[in-house]
Amino acid sequence: MESLPTLWFVIIAFFFTGYLFLEGFDLGVGMLMRLFARNDTERRVLLNTVGPVWDGNEVWLITAGAMVFAAFPHWYASLFAGLYLPLVLVLLALIFRAVGFEYRGKVHSDRWRAGWDWAIALGSLVSAFGIGAMLALTTTGLPLNANGDRVGGPFAWLNGYAVLGGLAVVAFCLVHALAFLMLKTDGEVRHRARRALRRWLPIGLAPLALWAILVVMSHGKTGSWLLLAVAVAGAVAAWLLAGRGKEGPAFLGLGVFLVAGAGAIFSSVYPTVLPSTIDPAFNLTVANASSSDYTLGVMSVVALFGIPAVLAYQLYTYWVFRKRVSSVHIPAAHAVLPQ
Amino acid sequence: MEALEIARWQFGITTVYHFLMVPLTIGLGLVVASLQTMWFVTGREQYLRMTKFWGKLFLINFIMGVATGLVQEFQFGMAWSEYSRFVGDVFGAPLAMESLLAFFTESIFLGLWIFGWKRLPKPVHLLSIWAATLASLASAYFILAANSWMQHPVGVELVDGRAVMTDVWAVLTNNTLLVAFPHTLFGAFSVAGGFLLGIAWYHLYKRRRDGIDTVDAAGKVVVGSNPAIGRDRTDHKVWLQSLRIGAVVALISFAGVSLTGDLQAKLMFQQQPMKMAAAEAACHDGTGFSVLSIGDIGSRNCDDVKAVVELPGLLSFLANGDFHTDVKGVNTLIPEYQQKYGSVLPDDPAYGERAGQPVQYVPVMAVTYWGFRIMITFGMLAAAAAAVALWLVRKGTVPESKWLMRLAVFGILAPFGANSAGWIFTEMGRQPFVVAPNPDFSGIDNVFMFTAAAVSPGVSLGELVFSVSAFTLVYLTLLVVEVRLLAVYCRGGVPSAMPELLHRDREDSEDRDSDGGTGGKDDGDVLAFAY
Numbered sequence: 001m002e003s004l005p006t007l008w009f010v011i012i013a014f015f016f017t018g019y020l021f022l023e024g025f026d027l028g029v030g031m032l033m034r035l036f037a038r039n040d041t042e043r044r045v046l047l048n049t050v051g052p053v054w055d056g057n058e059v060w061l062i063t064a065g066a067m068v069f070a071a072f073p074h075w076y077a078s079l080f081a082g083l084y085l086p087l088v089l090v091l092l093a094l095i096f097r098a099v100g101f102e103y104r105g106k107v108h109s110d111r112w113r114a115g116w117d118w119a120i121a122l123g124s125l126v127s128a129f130g131i132g133a134m135l136a137l138t139t140t141g142l143p144l145n146a147n148g149d150r151v152g153g154p155f156a157w158l159n160g161y162a163v164l165g166g167l168a169v170v171a172f173c174l175v176h177a178l179a180f181l182m183l184k185t186d187g188e189v190r191h192r193a194r195r196a197l198r199r200w201l202p203i204g205l206a207p208l209a210l211w212a213i214l215v216v217m218s219h220g221k222t223g224s225w226l227l228l229a230v231a232v233a234g235a236v237a238a239w240l241l242a243g244r245g246k247e248g249p250a251f252l253g254l255g256v257f258l259v260a261g262a263g264a265i266f267s268s269v270y271p272t273v274l275p276s277t278i279d280p281a282f283n284l285t286v287a288n289a290s291s292s293d294y295t296l297g298v299m300s301v302v303a304l305f306g307i308p309a310v311l312a313y314q315l316y317t318y319w320v321f322r323k324r325v326s327s328v329h330i331p332a333a334h335a336v337l338p339q
Numbered sequence: 340m341e342a343l344e345i346a347r348w349q350f351g352i353t354t355v356y357h358f359l360m361v362p363l364t365i366g367l368g369l370v371v372a373s374l375q376t377m378w379f380v381t382g383r384e385q386y387l388r389m390t391k392f393w394g395k396l397f398l399i400n401f402i403m404g405v406a407t408g409l410v411q412e413f414q415f416g417m418a419w420s421e422y423s424r425f426v427g428d429v430f431g432a433p434l435a436m437e438s439l440l441a442f443f444t445e446s447i448f449l450g451l452w453i454f455g456w457k458r459l460p461k462p463v464h465l466l467s468i469w470a471a472t473l474a475s476l477a478s479a480y481f482i483l484a485a486n487s488w489m490q491h492p493v494g495v496e497l498v499d500g501r502a503v504m505t506d507v508w509a510v511l512t513n514n515t516l517l518v519a520f521p522h523t524l525f526g527a528f529s530v531a532g533g534f535l536l537g538i539a540w541y542h543l544y545k546r547r548r549d550g551i552d553t554v555d556a557a558g559k560v561v562v563g564s565n566p567a568i569g570r571d572r573t574d575h576k577v578w579l580q581s582l583r584i585g586a587v588v589a590l591i592s593f594a595g596v597s598l599t600g601d602l603q604a605k606l607m608f609q610q611q612p613m614k615m616a617a618a619e620a621a622c623h624d625g626t627g628f629s630v631l632s633i634g635d636i637g638s639r640n641c642d643d644v645k646a647v648v649e650l651p652g653l654l655s656f657l658a659n660g661d662f663h664t665d666v667k668g669v670n671t672l673i674p675e676y677q678q679k680y681g682s683v684l685p686d687d688p689a690y691g692e693r694a695g696q697p698v699q700y701v702p703v704m705a706v707t708y709w710g711f712r713i714m715i716t717f718g719m720l721a722a723a724a725a726a727v728a729l730w731l732v733r734k735g736t737v738p739e740s741k742w743l744m745r746l747a748v749f750g751i752l753a754p755f756g757a758n759s760a761g762w763i764f765t766e767m768g769r770q771p772f773v774v775a776p777n778p779d780f781s782g783i784d785n786v787f788m789f790t791a792a793a794v795s796p797g798v799s800l801g802e803l804v805f806s807v808s809a810f811t812l813v814y815l816t817l818l819v820v821e822v823r824l825l826a827v828y829c830r831g832g833v834p835s836a837m838p839e840l841l842h843r844d845r846e847d848s849e850d851r852d853s854d855g856g857t858g859g860k861d862d863g864d865v866l867a868f869a870y
Contacts (some may be wrong), residue, residue, distance in 0.1 A: 032527070052454040056447040062412050063438035069416065070435035073427020080423075081414025081795040087417055088806040092813055095406040099817060101400035106824055147688075149797035291428040292498075298507045299432055306439035312448075317447055320458055329849065 002271070004296040005286040008071040009273065012064060012267040015133060019060035020169065021176075021258050026050040026057055028177020030097055030124025033117050033171075036178075036196070040110075042189055043117060044330045047101065049184040052321045055102060056314055057133035058094070061131070070299055074148055074289035075138075075273045082142045082150035083134055083157055090130035094208070097123030108333055128173045129166035133157075136165020139215050139265055141275035144282050161211075168208035172258065175204030178303060179242065179251045186326035194242060197250070201239045205257060209235070212261045219268040246295060344801040346418045346794045349810060351766075353410050355759055356814045360404030362758050365524065366531025367397040367606035368472040370584070372465075379465050380648040385576040388569075388833045393535070394468075395828055395836035398453065399559075403821050405446070410810070412438075415867075417801065421689055422773055422793035429495050429504040433485040441478035445471050473856070479527075480520055487516035490769060491610045492777050492786045502774070502786045521865065525595030525860040526761065528588055529754040533721050535585025536728055539831050540747035542578040543737045546570070552736050560735030568841055575736075577833060582732055586725040589754070593722035601657070608658035608666065611775050613676060613700055614768035616669045617707040619654060620644045624665040629780040632708065644704070669701055676700040680776060680787065698789070702770045710764030717757035724750050759818060 035044040050057075069076040080087060096119040104116035139317050140161040143152045150156055178200065182192035214233065216224045238253030269275075273289055276282035290296065371394045378386035412434065415423050423430075455464050488494075494509030497500045504510065546552045551563045552575060564571040585831040608615045620632050627649035652662030659666070667675075676698075683697050684690045728747065731738060737747075769775050776787035828835045 004680075044579045053447075055450055056443065058409075059438065059446050059838070062409065062442055065412050065416075066431065066435040066438040069423065070431030073431055076416045076431070077420035077423040080413060081418070081420035081797055083797045084417050084795070084802045085805070087413060088809060091410050091413060094409050095813065095817070098363060098402055098406040098409075099820075102398065103820070103824060106399070106741055147796065148424070149795070151797065152803045213830055215603070226822075241673075264365040291431070292503045295428050295432055295504045295507075298504070299435060302436055303441060306436075306443075310439065310443045311446055314443070315642065315748055317451055320451060321454060 001070075002287050003057035003069070004293050004300065005290040006271070007300065008067070008290065008296055009266075009270060009286050011307075012067050012071065013262065015060055015064035016068060017262040017266075019064055020172070020257060020262065022057035022060055023054070023179035024169075024173045024176040024258070025055040026129045027182065028173035028175070030120045031128070031174060032121075032177055032181070033124075034121035035174075036192070036224070037189075038114065041327045041330050041334075044115075045106070045185055045189055045327055046181065047104065047120075048325050048330070049181060051101070053317055055098070056317065057287070058098070065210070067299075071291055071296060072273055072284075072286070072289045073291060074086045075268055075284050078142070078144055078148035078150070079138055079274055079286060083137065084145065085154050086130045086133055086157065086162075090134075092129045093123040093126035093130065094149075096120075097122075097127065105333070124173070125170060128170045129138075132169025132301075133162040136161045136168070136211055136236050138274050139269045141277040141283075143278050144274070145278065146282055148282070148284060161214075161237075164207055164211050164214075168211045171204040171206070172208050175201050176254055176258075179238070179254050182242070183247045183251050184324055186324040187328070189326065190324070194245070194247070197242045198239070201235070201242065205235050208261060212264050215265045215268050221268055224264045224268040227260045227264035231257045231264060234258075234260060279317040342798065342800045342803050343791060343794045345800065345807055346798075347790070349418060349803065349807040350414065351763070352529045352807065352814070353407065353414065353810055354766075355360035355763065356818070357404065357407040357411055358758065358762060359755060359818075360400055360407065361479075362523075362527035362530040362755070363400050363534060364397070364404045365475050365527035366529070366588075366707060367393060367400070367534065369528070370477050370531050370535065370588070371397050372468045372472045375468055377464055379461060385573050385580065388573065388577050389581055391836040392806075392833050393581070396538075396825060398449075399821065399824055399828065401449070403817060406813070406817075416546045418795055418798060418806075419773075419793050420579060420795040424501065425788055425793070426502050426774060429502050429510060430485055432507065433488075433820055435454075435480045437478050437481035441474045441481060441781075444474035445478065447476070476524070479523060481514075482591055483519050483523060484511055484513065484516050487513045487519050489774050490519075490765070491515040492774055495786050496550055497535055497786050514606060518599055519762065520601050522596060522599035524753070525592045525599060526758045529592035529596060529718065529721060530758060532587075532589030532619065532725065533751050533754045534591055535581050535587075536725060537748045537751040539578040539585060540728065540737055541744055541829070543575075543582065543732070544739070544741075544744040546575060546578070547736060547739045551575075552804075554734070554736065558734050562735070569837070574833060579732065579735060582737075583729065586729040586732075589721055589725035590729075593718060593725075596718060604657050605660065610778060611769065612667055612778075613669070613672050614702065614707065614765070615658065615670055617704050617768055618669060618711040618764065619668075619706040620704045621646075621654070621666070621668040622670045623668040624671055625668065626653075626655035626663060626665060627651045629658065629708075662712065680785075684789060684791060687792065688791075689796070690862070691796070693791050699771055702768050706767045707764055710760045710767065712765060714757045715762035717753045717760065719752040723749065724753070802861065 015211055029046050033043050033046055039044050052114060065076070065080075068079070100116040100120035100123060104113055104120070107113075107280050137157055143156050144149055145151050175197065178193045178197040185193065209232065212228055234253045234256030238250045238257060241250035241253055271286045272283050273286060274284040276284075291299075349743055371390055374386055374393065375390040377383075383820050415430075448467040451459065451467040452464065452471060455467060463699075488510055491513060491717070492502065493513050494504055494506035496505050497503070549565065551565045551570060553561045553563065555561055560575075562572050562575045604615065619629055621629065622644065627646070630648040630650060631647040632644050632646045637691065654666050655662050655664050670727070677700070679697065683695050684693050684695045688694075691698075724747075731743075737743065771789055771791065772787055773790040773793045774786065776789040780786075834840050
């Protein structure tokens, strides 16, 4: 039993899941900037629901990446080098999105704002798709040789699972964002978000559920099946609750779906962190991909203090900015004085 | 060009670019937090205005640092997978600590600060900018711990050909780190100092040009005001104090970078003697510091280089603290390195076609020689300019000279140049190693790694060409966008960062009307700040 590597597998799974839960809605809100909002005021309502929190949400991804590096260097090296091209696109997309959030309102011009709206929407779409593809492939495998290097060229990763994972995360983010908007806005946006959520929730969660089912089926662990059942129950509950106007519980239902679904996937693949599709002997596992027990021990101490602190002040932020945002709160846009 | 060269160019381009934003973020963050503290303590209007104005510029710059920092976290694995496998056990830990302990704090508290102006109690709001600022310092510490380990590996042993951490405390108190950290911080403060000085000078000059401020017969300022929003007497205080703070920060930083730089150089002469010999383009052992060398410095053959102006004894002082001990030159060092670390690249699959080729132990001397000198020259120029500026504004305003104003504004670039040159020198000077050997342990079984072995074996040339082109193009575009946006907000002055000033006069009458609106009183403060 590899106790420390297993602990770190769980911590990393927790961070990827936390990332999808938190940034999930701000990625979705980013996409909805073009898909859902009807005018500039509505776009600013959307933007301001995530304004104070999106950057903190994104750190979950950075931390998950850094933790994979620290705890499983071979997983980090093989996965990131193997997915070179899609990750370049993810990084560029995240850059445009981040800059868009901050710069959109800083120049009083329709063209400027429209440009950044597209940067935010497409940036969110591409990064959600790419991260979904990456997470799906780390559960279904890449063509890795004995050294853990990808063989077969720059597009060797591109297969049905990559597309399914990409779609799964994009669709989940959209549904999650609708639930978030229903919870965080008021007036017209809130009502439209609720109606859209009712309509799109079953379709939006289907690809993620399909990915989970495929992974759980191929490993066939009882515990994973149970988690999958919980996930489906969460999805159904979210759908019913949204229909009755129970906004908070519906949002929580989606959370249950995501956490249990991710749990089903990660528990299925354990102890493999990145399978090789060439030869199972080349699989990266918690045992052969991890750092030394000394390093994992040091990092465990850091995590013991760091994680509760992060959760505490992130919760505090959500509490401070708990009020609903609606069109009436949006101040008039103003020009920077040219003097 | 091969994959290795492209990967190095990409790392260089993305990192130098990222490090344009980082020092300004660190330095300006501390300035803004201090200004807000002054406002909190004194309650004076000018400190509020300074906090808001410099805070706005801080944020415009901050986000670019965040966005480009993502690339840094990912590209070790993407382009340098062999490196990641070799060092992951020790190098990943400080990165993970940086994320968990610093990045979260920085981003979350900055979110609270931006949106919390009216929602948070004043002391909590002040604490949030301090939390974000201190977190940025912590982040610098962790990332420099990782970098210093590459310069001087400690706290590890070699297990199955990989560096495995045995002592995290040694990694976090590496002597290389203990001098690099203050050196980098002072470098960052010098950037902020020059930034404040240049922009404040521009505004004081504009007030004089527009006839708002004049000078009396003794040359002392007569502060005036103008009906335009934000061009009152407080506005003069904003710029004069900003200018003085900037100049003082620049001077203190220069003293700081000089002292810590001296310590760092002495350490480097022991830890990486070849880097320092190459910084001198010095072939032979000697004691003189070259002020100007001519010849083909780029050739790496040091017999092509002739020192024409030399300060005798200074090099010995930089290295040893006296004026007579010989410092080893390149020609002495090459055989020493060859004996210790081999004269050809090992016959290992990691080197591909390079296996068996001779190792080029001398870094590109044109880069190390000039990098070192540009760093020092720009640093000294910025400090001298700050001293002159402080003297010129002793009577309360700047001279009405367009050229001086332009000089002050372009002077903003000097500390940026010094920072970039210093880093390019230190990273290029480490070559051909990606992890430089620690000379305290001897021989080939030591923990070190040639850059030639570090690149991702599975990533093709085409992928790297695509990514380096894409990153360069996007970064250039964003640089133009950021600089133009900064310029707009700089020109706009305080009102561009405080739209509330525009409404302040009308506020009293309008407030009563708007209370009847849909939001109601309670909801009015949902967004004290809005995108």
